Amino acid sequence: MIKADFNAKWQFVKGYVPSLKVLQIYGKKAQEVTLPHDAMIHETRDENTKNGGATGFYPGGMYTYFKTFSVPEDWEEKIVLLEFEGVYETAMVYINGALAKTNRNGYTNFYVDIARYLNFGEENEIKVVADNSAEENSRWYSGSGIYRGVSLYVGEPVQIPLNGVRITTEEADKDVAVVEISTKVLNRSRKKEKLTIIAKLEDEKHRVYEDRVHLTGFAESENTVHQQIAIEHPMLWNCDTPHLYQCTVQIYAGDKLLDEQTISYGIRKITLDALRGLRINGEPVKLRGTCVHHDHGILGAAAYEDAELRKCRLIKEAGFNSIRSAHHPAGKAFLDACDKVGLLVMDELTDMWTVHKNNHDFAFSFLDEYQNMIKNMVEKDYNHACVILYSVGNEIQEIGTERGAELNRMLCNAFKELDSTRFTTNGMNALNAAGAKVYPIMQELAPLIRKDAEKVGTNDNSGSNAINSFMKLMEGEAGDAFAAHPIITEVLEESSESMDIIGLNYLTGRHLLEGELHPNKCVLGTETFPADIARLWKVVNSSNRVLGDFTWTGYDYLGEAGCGIFYYDGKSNFGSHYPDRTAYIGDIDLAGYRRPVSFFREIVYGLRTEPYIAVERVDKYGKKCSKTPWMFKDNIASWTWCGYEGKPAVVDVYSNAPEVELFLNGRSLGRKPAGVEHGFTATFELNYEPGVLEAASYQNGMETGRCQLGTADEDVQIHVEADKKELQANGEDLCFLTMNLCDAKGTANLYEKRRIHIEIEGEGILAAFGNADPQSIESYDASCWETYDGYALAAVRAGDKKGAVSVTVWMEGKEEQKQKITIPVN
Known part of the structure; x- marks a missing residue:
């Protein structure tokens, strides 16, 4: 079947609308959107929504999408399907006013056979009602509407049906791979066809491996053809080298191509046993x-x-x-x-x-x-x-x-x-x-639970901390005893x-x-x-x-808001506190x-040999904050804390080496053990002093790596980095612009905050703009945001015409320092 992108030029209306004509009667207009489209993210957050912190205080709702398209007369004998990859939550799909499909699961892709409802040689209307009005249906931010892509499939009577090609790696090692390609061949016509099925595998070096078989496709029949292709010295797929082949299956009647399907496929073999664990390609x-x-x-x-x-x-x-x-x-x-x-x-x-x-x-x-x-x-x-x-x-x-x-x-x-x-x-x-059986276990393990609570300095079991008291059963010494009970x-x-x-x-x-x-x-x-x-x-x-x-x-x-926020104002986690937005x-x-936990994890995995410096927020030193088992530390890789000179600071050095040394402006602050035996962490307490903070790691007395943080100068600039050099004129391509505060030398400043403005001109639009603040109140549709921990992020979406999109960025009050980035749209 021939697949076509069906994401452009949809009309979107908040609420249920019977038809666009009814909307016009009331003097209202629909909004043109290109899919995928999340309707929930454009809602105004509501402190009183039943969803609460589960969705980050975004309310649910009902939304209606329309699309008109021309159907050629010669489609009358063809198979015509729509695929919706995801509509949240309940979807009702109408074709020319007739209900063609209802789908209840917001995460399952589904297909709609629309041929019987079409008017051939005319304009046709699709209406999709996305109903997410039943609030409290998700524990996390779900989104609303047609949030994944839509495709149109058109097939001839003789065809490879949807999902009709299955590719299986039978063998795979560095010398030989054997791939089986199973293809369903459908003949919905009333005449017999003499067919040839050609299966090809093409690698990244454009080497082609081919097999062909012959099939008599009787009238109104369905057959499955199995073809094996052997490849010498294959380019295998794994995490380090994710090589992809292009698999193309074609159906010919004589010299006439009736149908084809192309799939990206990675050749890999997975095996599992209790003695050797999980293996990929051996x-x-x-x-x-x-x-x-x-x-x-x-x-x-x-x-x-x-x-x-x-x-x-x-x-x-x-x-x-x-x-x-x-x-x-x-x-x-x-x-x-x-x-x-x-x-x-x-x-x-x-x-x-x-x-x-x-x-x-x-x-x-x-x-x-x-x-x-x-x-x-x-x-x-x-x-x-x-x-x-x-x-x-x-x-x-x-x-x-x-x-x-x-x-x-x-x-x-x-x-x-x-x-x-x-x-x-x-x-x-x-x-x-365990259900109710958990209570006798808790009684039995109560001494261990109290012991673990004392280690972290809390015995508060009120409010949401009651949840945490249960979770104490799943961490530390009590957690191990509970797990093995x-x-x-x-x-x-x-x-x-x-x-x-x-x-x-x-x-x-x-x-x-x-x-x-x-x-x-x-x-x-x-x-x-x-x-x-x-x-x-x-x-x-x-x-x-x-x-x-x-x-x-x-x-x-987004959603499960406040699960890991460090509250210094007495709030407890899992309390659904507005305006919390993220976990x-x-x-x-x-x-x-x-964040620092990411580099800590990389060191534990054995993937990073250099040490890493993380500083507990100096402006929060000595303050009590909430804590859940999901939270690591409220620290950041920054040595810029203006106004806190001479104040105490806590610095962690993460390292897989057994010993680390910390230096401040060239002065050694001593060596401490680290590595696996000490949780990969050495902690130092010192007074904040601007300059250079540097850590060195040692193995058997020999230095194995260094890491340093520097204090940023007072002049604050904005650095903008685009993750793409060009966009495709398809209405869907995105370019992400990462903005961070730094000084003239490029030293990051994660402490200062600045309001950043963005302006888009040309063949593109601002898809979203925001920061990582878990408690921000602005909309991601706004064109001005304050930095958080020195950063902000924008997404620019290409239009459907060739040209260029210009992005202008500046700090509030610093219009003379405007930066302009031009991105070609081809």
């Missing part, structure tokens, strides 16, 4: 993973290809090699980006089964919809080299019950029946699984046995125990606390059957800035 791999939500910060949930690619690149550059799609099926653009960048993916089915986590969540529909959800998910994922795991759920409430174990087995089996090449897991949280073994046992990989959320103390209980199984930390990485990675490295971990989380996100627990913040 090489062992530990999963350095992160969970991520699907939004893109200032852009909301709109799944632009460039936004997905940028996020994946930043995550990969920070040392991660794998991503868990939390907690829903990943979008196609995201999987394409992971294929290109070289990130492994755990694709997740859902956040709930039959027990609600929100008043209006998908538990209402799960049993009716799960089979179709799994089918669509496997069809979407099958040809993506990046996808290695299917997760059937996240912290499912009923997982520890007999019925929950039955459902878990049903779901894992459903995936295995459709795709035997990948592995299944489930992110099990023992607190959910016989009651937890009892409730997890049956579900653990029916999945390929035992997935554990916040149960580090159980990873090695599972190896004793299930010696033929592998174990994975499907969700873990960020600050637990040093201890956890020791466990990962101690056993082949422990595959790795997925931290919560590698990239900050603020990402290794990377919304502007793309790597």
Whole structure:
């Protein structure tokens, strides 16, 4: 089938509108938008929305989209389909006024057969109603509307149907790869056709490998053709070298090309066993993973290809090699980006089964919809080299019950029946699984819980800290005892046995125990606390059957607002405090800035040999703040603290070397132990003095690396960096502009704040502008934002005409220092 981009020139209206004519009667106009489009991010945040902090105080709503398009007369005998990759939440698709499809799951791609409703040789109207008005349906920022792309498919009577090509790597090593290409061939005509099916694989060096077979396609028949291609010295796909082949399948009748389909495909073979762990192409791999939500910060949930690619690149550059799609099926653009960048993916089915986590969540529909959800998910994922795991759920409430174990087995089996090449897991949280049985465990472990609380200086169990008291069961000494408790073994046992990989959320103390209980199984930390990485990675490295971990989380996100905000005003986390907007627990913040925990993690992974300096915010020294197990430290890589000269400062030096030394303006402040035996951290307390702060690391008395921070001069300038040199005139391409404050020498100034203005002219628009402040009040539609920790971020979207887009940036009150960047649009 021929695929066409169908994202341009949609008409958008907030609320339900029967037709554009009705809108005109009332003297109103629709807004023209190019998909993907997140309607929620353009709403005014509301302190009183029922969604509260779950969506960052963005309200839900109902939205209507229209699109008119001409249908040629010769389409009358053809197959015409629309694919919606994601509409949140419930979608109703009308063609010329007739309801053609209803889809209830906001994260599942779906298809609409529209041929029977079309008027051939005329203009036709599509109307999509996106209903996200039932608030409290998501625990995170969901977005609203048609937030992923839409495609139009047109097929001849003889065709490769949608998802009709499956590519499987049968063998793969450095010498030989064998790839099987299975193609469905559909003949909807009433005559027999003599067909030739040609399958080709083309590598990055334009070497082509080909196979052809002949098929008699009888009238009104469907056949499957299997073709094997052997490749000598293949270019294999893995995290370090994500090589992609172009697979093209063509159907000919004589010399006439009837249909073709081209797919990017990475040749790789994954294997799993309890003795050798996870291997890709025969090489062992530990999963350095992160969970991520699907939004893109200032852009909301709109799944632009460039936004997905940028996020994946930043995550990969920070040392991660794998991503868990939390907690829903990943979008196609995201999987394409992971294929290109070289990130492994755990694709997740859902956040709930039959027990609600929100008043209006998908538990209402799960049993009716799960089979179709799994089918669509496997069809979407099958040809993506990046996808290695299917997760059937996240912290499912009923997982520890007999019925929950039955459902878990049903779901894992459903995936295995459709795709035997990948592995299944489930992110099990023992607190959910234990249910009421958790209370006798808490009573038994109360002394350890109090002991751990005293270590961090809090015994407050009121308000949201009551939640944290439960979470104390999942960290520290009490956490390990809880994880290994016989009651937890009892409730997890049956579900653990029916999945390929035992997935554990916040149960580090159980990873090695599972190896004793299930010696033929592998174990994975499907969700873990960020600050637990040093201890956890020791466990990962101690056993082949422990595959790795997925931290919560590698990239900050909208919603679950305040989970990791450092409150110095007495507030507690998880309290849903307006104007909190983001979770603020990402290794990377919304502007793309790597926070110190990111470099700490990179050192623990063994990927960075140089030390790293992190400074606890000097302006917050001695102040009490809130703390949850998801929070690391309120520190930053800055030695610019104007007005705090002579005031005390706490400095951490992260290093994998056993010893580090700290220098201030050339004076040694002494050496301290670091490395694995001391949590990779040496802490120094000193008085702030402007100048140069420098750390050196030592192994066996020999220096192994240095890192330094300098104080920025008082003159504040703005540095602007674009991540693209040109844009394509398709209405969807994005260029991200990172702005940071510095002095004339380029030394970053993360302490000062400045309001930044941006102006766009030419063939492009400002798609979004903002910063990483978790408590900001401005709209991402605004053209003026204040920096946060020295940074701001803008996204410029190309128009659909060739030319150039000019971006002018300046600091408020410094118009004479305007900077202009011109980006060609080709």
